[in-house]
Amino acid sequence: MSLDGKVILVTGAARGIGAEVARRAAARGARVALAGLEADRLAALARELGGGHAWYECDVTDDAALEEAMAGAVSALGGLDAVVANAGIASYGTVAISPPEALARVVDVNLGGAIRTARAALPHLRAHRGYLLFVSSAAALGALPGMAVYAATKIAVQHLAGAIRLEVAHEGVDVGVAYPGWIETDLMSDVVQDLPGFDALRRKLPPPFSTVTSLGACADALVAAIERRRRNVYVPWALGLVAPFRTLLWSRLGDLLVRRDAREAVPRMERDVAALGRAFGARSVETARRTVAAAGSEGYGRAGPPPPAREWASVPRPGGDR
Numbered sequence: 001m002s003l004d005g006k007v008i009l010v011t012g013a014a015r016g017i018g019a020e021v022a023r024r025a026a027a028r029g030a031r032v033a034l035a036g037l038e039a040d041r042l043a044a045l046a047r048e049l050g051g052g053h054a055w056y057e058c059d060v061t062d063d064a065a066l067e068e069a070m071a072g073a074v075s076a077l078g079g080l081d082a083v084v085a086n087a088g089i090a091s092y093g094t095v096a097i098s099p100p101e102a103l104a105r106v107v108d109v110n111l112g113g114a115i116r117t118a119r120a121a122l123p124h125l126r127a128h129r130g131y132l133l134f135v136s137s138a139a140a141l142g143a144l145p146g147m148a149v150y151a152a153t154k155i156a157v158q159h160l161a162g163a164i165r166l167e168v169a170h171e172g173v174d175v176g177v178a179y180p181g182w183i184e185t186d187l188m189s190d191v192v193q194d195l196p197g198f199d200a201l202r203r204k205l206p207p208p209f210s211t212v213t214s215l216g217a218c219a220d221a222l223v224a225a226i227e228r229r230r231r232n233v234y235v236p237w238a239l240g241l242v243a244p245f246r247t248l249l250w251s252r253l254g255d256l257l258v259r260r261d262a263r264e265a266v267p268r269m270e271r272d273v274a275a276l277g278r279a280f281g282a283r284s285v286e287t288a289r290r291t292v293a294a295a296g297s298e299g300y301g302r303a304g305p306p307p308p309a310r311e312w313a314s315v316p317r318p319g320g321d322r
Contacts, residue, residue, distance in 0.1 A: 001131075003227055004029030007077045009070065011060050011117055012087030014038035014285075016185040017135065019045055020219035021084060026053060028223065033073035033080075035066075036087065037285050052077075060087045060113030066120040080124040082131040082226050085117040085157075089286055090150045090187060092195060093273040094266060102279035103149045105286065110153035111160070118164055122173070129172030131229045133222065134161045138181040138209060138239055142249035145262050146198050146269050165231075174229040178222050179239055182212045190281025197268030204261050208238035 008025050012018040013034035019041075022032045026049045034042045034055040042055035054076045058065035074080055088110045091102040114134055125132055136158050139151035158177055165175035182188055182202065192199050203210055218235045225233035234240035248254055273279075280286040 001081075001227060001229065002029070003223070005031070006081040007031050007033065007073065007079050008082045008084065008226065009033040009035060009073050009080055009121070010084040010086055011035045011113070012135075013045065013055075014041035016187065017180065017183060017215065017218055017222070018084070018086040020215050021086070021222050022049065022053075024216075024219045024223045025226065026050075028227075031077045033069070033077060035060075035069045060085075060117055061108050063116055063120070066116050070120045070124055074124055079128050080121065080130060081128050082133065083117065083121040083125060084133045084135065084222070084226070085114045085121075086135040087113050087117070088135065088137075088153075089280065089284060090147070091279045091286075092146070092276065092281070093279065094146055094270060095148050097270050097273060098149075099279055102286075106149050107153055110150065111156050114157050114160060118160070122164075122168065125173050126168065126171050131174045131176065131226060132161075132164070132168075133176045133178060133226060133233075134158075135178045135180065135222075136161075138179050138234075140179060141239065141243055141246045142209065142254060144205075144258065145201070145266050146195075174231075176225055176230050176233065178225060178233045178235065179243070180213070180218055180235045181208060181239060182210070183218045183235070184212060184215045186283040187281060188212070190283055194276055194281060195269055195272045197265050197272050201258070201261055201265035201269070206257065208236050208242065211236050211238070 003025055008030045010018045010022050010032065013022050014036035015038070018036065022034055022045065026032050032049060032053045034045055034053070035058050036042055037057065037059055039057045042057060046053050046055040054073060056069035056072055058069045060066060070080065089106055091098060091106050095103065118132060121132060124130070134157050137151070137154040139147050140155040140158050143151055161175050161177045168175065213236050221233055221235045232240065234243065278287055278290070
């Protein structure tokens, strides 16, 4: 479908893949609704895109906030033609050393957030015979130590998408899944800086699992998937050649590709994480949330993470529409 005049809502739109997808969709004429946690970044991106776009501060783990964002986009922009369920986080470390609350947060955002996003979006997508794109990961294709819970959520998203596809196909709604590998985002920059042991293991993987793709190339692939309402999109494309053989990656043979190097890399990674003293990257919104929570517990503010905001703001369309 041509994106000219279409309305696309993107979660996790404050930075990284979400922000770049928004930019490139807008450049093709789409009217974009930006949803995420970092209000200042969302507002700045909306200003950058110009008139005819909107932003909504919401947490994908909050049903009411998501429903308000969807309803706000419909009201401000005239409907929803596509939704990109992109919001996601990754924690540091192995299951054995990770704080349980960090692992649970990854599940709640990556899987619970995808479920909630789909639930809030589908009534609107049904009305427009629209398209729902879930952002999974190359981690859904093969296991890597240090990514256990993250990979589990991403393969779950794949199956979630497959089932929803069958539930809505008769209504003209299409569902796709994106599998990005290593993309030049803040997440990857944090990993390279914070976890040299893990990054050394990543670099020893065979292509395309070690391949790094530019943010622009990844966003172009996802926007093309929206235009063509694709079932699957792989970034880099060579992951699509591997995907049919993923069961081999889950076998003893697949273990052999990583196990020898993991013997040294895993203890080093655990030491790196212990030295950091945090479970998320320096630029992760989760680290910021925990900093606020720690300040609150010391008497400098509200104890616990800030509640998700439920109000939204939008950039007026030409002519003063909102």
